[in-house]
Amino acid sequence: xxxxxxxxxxxxxxxxxxxxxxxxxxxxxxxxxxxxxxxxxxxxxxxxxxxxxxxxxxxxxxxxxxxxxxxxxxxxxxxxxxxxxxxxxxxxxxxxxxxxxxxxxxxxxxxxxxxxxxxxxxxxxxxxxxxxxxxxxxxxxxxxxxxxxxxxxxxxxxxxxxxxxxxxxxxxxxxxxxxxxxxxxxxxxxxxxxxxxxxxxxxxxxxxxxxxxxxxxxxxxxxxxxxxxxxxxxxxxxxxxxxxxxxxxxxxxxxxxxxxxxxxxxxxxxxxxxxxxxxxxxxxxxxxxxxxxxxxxxxxxxxxxxxxxxxxxxxxxxxxxxxxxxxxxxxxxxxxxxxxxxxxxxxxxxxxxxxxxxxxxxxxxxxxxxxxxxxxxxxxxxxxxxxxxxxxxxxxxxxxxxxxxxxxxxxxxxxxxxxxxxxxxxxx
Amino acid sequence: xxxxxxxxxxxxxxxxxxxxxxxxxxxxxxxxxxxxxxxxxxxxxxxxxxxxxxxxxxxxxxxxxxxxxxxxxxxxxxxxxxxxxxxxxxxxxxxxxxxxxxxxxxxxxxxxxxxxxxxxxxxxxxxxxxxxxxxxxxxxxxxxxxxxxxxxxxxxxxxxxxxxxxxxxxxxxxxxxxxxxxxxxxxxxxxxxxxxxxxxxxxxxxxxxxxxxxxxxxxxxxxxxxxxxxxxxxxxxxxxxxxxxxxxxxxxxxxxxxxxxxxxxxxxxxxxxxxxxxxxxxxxxxxxxxxxxxxxxxxxxxxxxxxxxxxxxxxxxxxxxxxxxxxxxxxxxxxxxxxxxxxxxxxxxxxxxxxxxxxxxxxxxxxxxxxxxxxxxxxxxxxxxxxxxxxxxxxxxxxxxxxxxxxxxxxxxxxxxxxxxxxxxxxx
Numbered sequence: 001x002x003x004x005x006x007x008x009x010x011x012x013x014x015x016x017x018x019x020x021x022x023x024x025x026x027x028x029x030x031x032x033x034x035x036x037x038x039x040x041x042x043x044x045x046x047x048x049x050x051x052x053x054x055x056x057x058x059x060x061x062x063x064x065x066x067x068x069x070x071x072x073x074x075x076x077x078x079x080x081x082x083x084x085x086x087x088x089x090x091x092x093x094x095x096x097x098x099x100x101x102x103x104x105x106x107x108x109x110x111x112x113x114x115x116x117x118x119x120x121x122x123x124x125x126x127x128x129x130x131x132x133x134x135x136x137x138x139x140x141x142x143x144x145x146x147x148x149x150x151x152x153x154x155x156x157x158x159x160x161x162x163x164x165x166x167x168x169x170x171x172x173x174x175x176x177x178x179x180x181x182x183x184x185x186x187x188x189x190x191x192x193x194x195x196x197x198x199x200x201x202x203x204x205x206x207x208x209x210x211x212x213x214x215x216x217x218x219x220x221x222x223x224x225x226x227x228x229x230x231x232x233x234x235x236x237x238x239x240x241x242x243x244x245x246x247x248x249x250x251x252x253x254x255x256x257x258x259x260x261x262x263x264x265x266x267x268x269x270x271x272x273x274x275x276x277x278x279x280x281x282x283x284x285x286x287x288x289x290x291x292x293x294x295x296x297x298x299x300x301x302x303x304x305x306x307x308x309x310x311x312x313x314x315x316x317x318x319x320x321x322x323x324x325x326x327x328x329x330x331x332x333x334x335x336x337x338x339x340x341x342x343x344x345x346x347x348x349x350x351x352x353x354x355x356x357x358x359x360x361x362x363x364x365x366x367x368x369x370x371x372x373x374x375x376x377x378x379x380x381x382x383x384x385x386x387x388x389x390x391x392x393x394x395x396x397x398x399x400x401x402x403x404x405x406x407x408x409x410x411x412x413x414x415x416x417x418x419x420x421x422x423x424x425x426x427x428x
Numbered sequence: 429x430x431x432x433x434x435x436x437x438x439x440x441x442x443x444x445x446x447x448x449x450x451x452x453x454x455x456x457x458x459x460x461x462x463x464x465x466x467x468x469x470x471x472x473x474x475x476x477x478x479x480x481x482x483x484x485x486x487x488x489x490x491x492x493x494x495x496x497x498x499x500x501x502x503x504x505x506x507x508x509x510x511x512x513x514x515x516x517x518x519x520x521x522x523x524x525x526x527x528x529x530x531x532x533x534x535x536x537x538x539x540x541x542x543x544x545x546x547x548x549x550x551x552x553x554x555x556x557x558x559x560x561x562x563x564x565x566x567x568x569x570x571x572x573x574x575x576x577x578x579x580x581x582x583x584x585x586x587x588x589x590x591x592x593x594x595x596x597x598x599x600x601x602x603x604x605x606x607x608x609x610x611x612x613x614x615x616x617x618x619x620x621x622x623x624x625x626x627x628x629x630x631x632x633x634x635x636x637x638x639x640x641x642x643x644x645x646x647x648x649x650x651x652x653x654x655x656x657x658x659x660x661x662x663x664x665x666x667x668x669x670x671x672x673x674x675x676x677x678x679x680x681x682x683x684x685x686x687x688x689x690x691x692x693x694x695x696x697x698x699x700x701x702x703x704x705x706x707x708x709x710x711x712x713x714x715x716x717x718x719x720x721x722x723x724x725x726x727x728x729x730x731x732x733x734x735x736x737x738x739x740x741x742x743x744x745x746x747x748x749x750x751x752x753x754x755x756x757x758x759x760x761x762x763x764x765x766x767x768x769x770x771x772x773x774x775x776x777x778x779x780x781x782x783x784x785x786x787x788x789x790x791x792x793x794x795x796x797x798x799x800x801x802x803x804x805x806x807x808x809x810x811x812x813x814x815x816x817x818x819x820x821x822x823x824x825x826x827x828x829x830x831x832x833x834x835x836x837x838x839x840x841x842x843x844x845x846x847x848x849x850x851x852x853x854x855x856x
Contacts, residue, residue, distance in 0.1 A: 030490045037493050044489035049481060052715065056480055060661055061472035062458045064799065065465050068855035073662055100710030102684030103531060130696060135685035135710060138698035142683040146574070153696060227711070233488055234501055234714035255570040256530030257563035264855060266804060268558060268581060270566035282528030282563060283655070285716030286662035287480065371492065376694060425497045 005328040006321065008405075011397035020305055020314055024394045026298045027231075034399045034406075036372045039177075039205055039349050039389030042231030048294040055290040073286050077237075077258075078277070080289060083296040084230070084239045087308055088203060088222065089213030094247075097239045097292060098258075098280050101204055101225045102135045104240040107252040107279055108221035109143055109171065111242070112198045114250045116168035117147075120196055123168035125150050127159065127197070131382055133177045136202055140171055155381075156181065160191055167197040174212065175205035175347030178375050178385050180319075180339040182210065182347045186217040193218065204228060207239075208299050209315065209348040209391075211308040220246060229348070229391060230299065232292030240279045247275055256281035298393060314392035315348040318400055322350045322388065325404035333411045338385060349389040351375075358384035363421035364410045370403045433756040434749060436833075439825035448733055448742055452822045454726045455659075462827045462834075464800045467605075467633055467777050467817030470659030476722040483718040501714050505665075505686075506705070508717060511724040512658070512667045515736055516631060516650065517641030522669055525720060526686075526708050529632055529653045529666040530563045535680040535707055536649035536668060537571055537599065540626045542678045544596035545575075548624055551596040553578050555587065555625070559810055561605045564630055568599055583809075584609065588619055595625040602640065603633035603775030606803050606813050608747075608767040610638065610775045614645040621646065632656060635667075636727050637743065637776040637819075639736040648674060657776070657819060658727065660720030668707045675703055684709035726821060742820035743776045746828055750778045750816065753832035761839045766813060777817040779803075786812035791849035792838045798831045 015021060028044045029035060035043055059067040068074050081095035088095070098104070109126075116123055126140050130153040137153065144151045154162045156176075163170065170192040175182045189199045201222040206212050208229030214222055220243050226236030251272035257263045258280035261271040272278035302311055323337055336353040340346050354361065362374040375385040390400065410416050443449060456472050457463060463471055487495040496502050509523035516523070526532070537554075544551055554568050558581040565581070572579045582590045584604075591598065598620040603610045617627045629650040634640050636657030642650055648671050654664030679700035685691045686708035689699045700706035730739055751765055764781040768774050782789065790802040803813040818828065838844050 028485075028489050030492070033492075035492060041488075041493050043492065044484065049484050049489075052484055053477060053481060056472065056477050056661070056719070057456075060469075061456050061477075064458070064461075064463065064471065065469050065801065066794075067662065069853045074855045099527065099531065100684070100712075102686075102710035103527065103682060106682055132696075133685075134688070134694045134696055137696050138683045138685060138688065141698050142679075142681045146681060233484070234495065235711040235717070237713060238710070251570075253570045253574060254531060254534055255566045256528070257566060258530075260562070260566065263562075264804070266562045267806075268560075268562055268565050270569050282530035282666070283663045284528075285665060285713035287719055288713030288716045289663070291484070291715055366494075373493065376692070378695075 005325070006401065008398060008401050011401040014397035018314065018396065020302065020310060020392060021396070023302055023305070024396065026301060027394045029394060032369050034370045034403050036370065036388040036390065036395070036403060038391030039209070039228055039387070040373055041227055041234060042229060042295060042391065043394060045231055045294050045298045047297065048233065048291050051294050052287060052291055055287055076286065076289050076293070077280055077284055080293050080296065081239060081276070083293070083300060084207065087212065087299060088207050088224070088241065089215050090241050094244065094276055095239055095241045096276050096280055097226060097237045097289060098284050099238060101202065101223055101238040102139055103254065104223040104238050105136055105139045105202065106143065107254055108200055108223055108240060108242065109140060109169065111246070111250045111252050112169045112200055112221055113143065113147055113149065115246060116198055120168065123166045123196070124148065125152050125165055125167045126169045126171055127152050127154060127162045127167050128171045129156055129159070130154060131176060131178055132173050133202065133204065136171065136173060159188065163191055163195040163197055167195060169200055170197045171200040173202040173204060175210065177205055178338070178382065179351050180347040180349035182206070182345055184344070185212070185219060189217045189219050205347055211312050214241060219243060226292045226295070230292065231295030233288060233295065235288060236292040236295065237284060237289050240276070242276060242279065251278045254281040258282055302393070311392045315390060316343050316346070318390040318392060318395060318397065319346060319348065319350050321397060321400045322390065322404060325401065326352065329404055329408050330411065348391065349387060352386040353383040354386065357416055358386050360421040361410060361416040362386050364416040364418070365406055367421070368406045368410065370406045433753070434829065436826060436829050439829040442825035446742065446824065448730065448738060448820060449824070451730055451733070452824065454729060455822045457822060460797045462798045462831050464798065464816040464818065464823070464831060466819035467637070467656055467815070468801055469655055469662060470657060470723060470819065471822060473659055473722050473726045475725065476661065476719050479722050480715060480719055483715055504714065504717050504721070505708060505712055508721050508724065509667060509704070511721070511728060512635065515640065515727060516635050516652070516669065517643050518669050522672065522704055523667055524704050524708055525654060525665045525667045525717060526712050527666060529630065529651055530567055531682065532651040532666050532668040533564055533567045533630065534571065535682055536628055536651060536670065537568060537597065539670070539674070539678045539680050540597045540628055540649055541571065541575055541577065543674060544626055548596065551594045551624070552576065553580050553593055553595045554597045554599055555580050555582060555590045555595050556599045557584055557587070558582060559604060559606055560601050561630065561632065564599065564601060587616065591619055591623040591625060595623060597628055598625045599628040601630040601632060603638065605633055606766070606810065607779050608775040608777040610634070610773055612772070613640070613647065617645045617647050633775055639740050642669060647671060654720045654723070658720065659723030661716060661723065663716060664720040664723065665712060665717050668704070670704060670707065679706045682709040686710055730821070739820045743818060744771050744774070746818040746820060746823060746825065747774060747776065747778050749825060749828045750818065750832060753829065754780065757832055757836050758839065776819065777815060780814040781811040782814065785844055786814050788849040789838060789844040790814050792844040792846070793834060795849070796834045796838065798834045
């Protein structure tokens with residue numbers, strides 16, 4: 001069936017047969033919307049409003065400071081971290097949910113540089129990918145300036161070659177935010193280790209989106225985002241994992257009281273807590289962290305249906321279907337596909353390129369209720385991107401067909417050239 | 429009247445005559461509770477639950493990523509910062525609300541060290557107070573190790589002498605978290621500047637509690653907390669201010685995309701935004717930040733009634749009344765008063781000392797609905813503390829009288845020696 005262009009009826013049948021279909025009922029999806037931006041901001045779980053209201057009204061309003069103990073606020077970063085551990089191949093006690101991805105990256109990159117400096121002081125380079133999410137590059141740039149390192153940016157295909165230099169740390173995002181291309185974490189980590197480099201992985205676009213097994217990959221450090229595939233809500237706290245072989249070799253420079261061995265003894269000197277707790281700094285935003293806790297429950301609900309492996313199978317079917325529909329139904333409309341066709345190299349999104357109009361086409365789609373987003377290119381090797389995320393927890397096959405149909409109509413009608421879609425917003 | 433021991437009737441009369449009395453109706457105070465811990469966690473404003481629910485259900489649930497523009501999520505750190513500016517003597521555009529106090533301290537202390545290194549490279553010492561809030565000392569300790577500085581800790585009375593050395597930065601908390609003693613920010617800053625040192629002020633226990641005028645003091649850097657006197661809720665984001673004469677001399681090492689001049693151009697190289705925006709790093713926890721926005725409104729509502737000056741007058745009356753009641757009604761019960769009697773040296777809390785039983789007395793009071801907290805001493809110069817915060821927005825004179833009455837009963841009954849009050853909680 002899938003060799004011909006699938007019809008809406010084909011897709012509706014696939015939805016009926018989808019063993020994960022029941023997971024969608026966990027979410028409040030706005031009516032009339034096909035939301036293909038879960039890779040930017042996950043949707044609202046049905047359980048979240050009541051749980052956040054309870055945290056506001058009961059835990060804060062009534063119980064006040066008692067809630068640090070009675071509601072477990074103080075251990076919430078660890079408890080949420082334990083849930084995250086289950087979807088990234090880490091053990092309980094190895095992850096904390098705290099701060100932002102950028103800040104956690106600063107922590108682990110600082111620690112990685114300290115460990116590298118102790119073990120191989122002559123190595124003075126951090127390698128990353130030129131099209132890595134920019135904030136990761138900014139954080140690395142700042143640390144390189146402070147510590148006398150060089151940040152070397154290469155294209156994905158040149159990473160193996162670049163590792164042959166004096167590389168202390170290889171810092172990569174597992175799934176590329178622009179193209180959805182995915183690194184083979186195990187193979188790349190092995191390459192890095194063979195050259196004596198430590199690995200820092202940003203899982204922003206892979207935690208909850210694709211199976212991740214940090215221990216199997218023997219990765220060194222990882223950080224990730226709470227508000228994308230983990231459905232934690234706008235700006236939800238991020239997370240940090242450190243391989244136990246490194247955790248206690250160093251603390252990290254954001255050495256605040258929540259990372260102290262005995263924070264309530266209020267001693268004037270810093271003594272890092274055992275384990276991953278030392279990667280905490282200050283008090284966490286409990287309301288946002290509570291919402292993240294609910295978001296993770298929607299993901300862990302898939303465990304009884306096959307977990308991340310089953311979600312991955314559906315995710316690949318959804319992204320594959322969309323690519324097939326673009327190739328067949330939008331042939332000749334000027335679109336390229338930036339996302340790898342090979343399943344092993346693909347995350348949970350599909351990125352289209354187009355020489356012109358990418359921004360206004362996305363706006364025209366949004367006006368029709370199909371929400372994707374636009375990412376600007378650099379005018380050179382990296383073109384403008386129309387980005388569509390497919391979250392298997394709440395996106396179905398008919399959604400994919402309807403999204404492609406709307407894109408066909410936007411192109412056929414020429415409405416994407418309408419001036420009203422050209423106005424840029426502050427956040428694109 | 430106030431030279432004799434005030435009676436409950438005296439206090440009820442003071443409440444009736446209190447021009448700020450109406451402000452209390454902005455809060456949902458739990459029944460049967462006298463909450464003297466607003467210096468740890470401010471109480472829930474009545475407006476907050478509905479506003480947070482709107483952010484969850486409408487902004488996130490329905491409008492999804494559109495809310496970065498339509499609900500102004502992206503500029504929320506600046507808009508909340510502008511409200512904070514009004515209570516700390518800063519101008520609009522000079523403050524952002526983001527991250528935690530510890531993290532913001534790392535940013536400004538890093539920047540201060542860079543500026544000091546450029547202007548006076550021979551100065552290699554940071555001076556702080558031994559009884560400063562420990563997390564501030566830990567952050568300074570970590571930076572000193574990284575940058576080759578020495579952290580010198582002195583008692584409050586020795587600061588002027590300590591400044592005569594090679595001091596690059598004087599880092600102080602304006603109101604001491606243990607004793608409630610307040611520095612004269614203007615005088616101390618002038619002393620530091622006269623010796624060529626920059627000043628970093630932590631306003632955790634003064635923003636919203638006492639009048640602060642950063643510009644009048646010609647302070648250099650300041651950070652502070654959102655969840656104490658600003659009523660932002662558990663773990664609410666903190667804030668950061670930099671004197672405009674320094675802001676653009678340096679960026680800060682947590683150089684994430686929210687501090688970039690053009691974050692949505694996704695350029696691989698970091699270019700700091702103009703002004704205080706460069707002190708942002710990554711995406712902020714919007715739900716917690718929304719609650720902080722509501723908390724600030726409760727404070728700014730005092731503007732029509734005399735603002736911080738009127739709040740300060742009432743705060744001094746409340747703390748003065750409590751000290752008077754302790755001196756008269758608890759005479760001979762072994763309590764000392766660690767908080768300065770002199771109004772110009774006092775924040776908005778009263779700290780009692782006692783050679784033994786401080787922890788269990790606090791627990792016995794909590795069991796009676798009078799919520800203060802305990803801070804452990806060091807077994808030497810700094811004794812155990814029973815800490816009582818008086819937030820003039822929602823605490824009245826009769827509350828103070830009743831709290832003292834309960835303390836009298838706890839001591840008279842001997843119940844504070846009951847074993848059930850001796851059990852320590854994880855968070856004290």
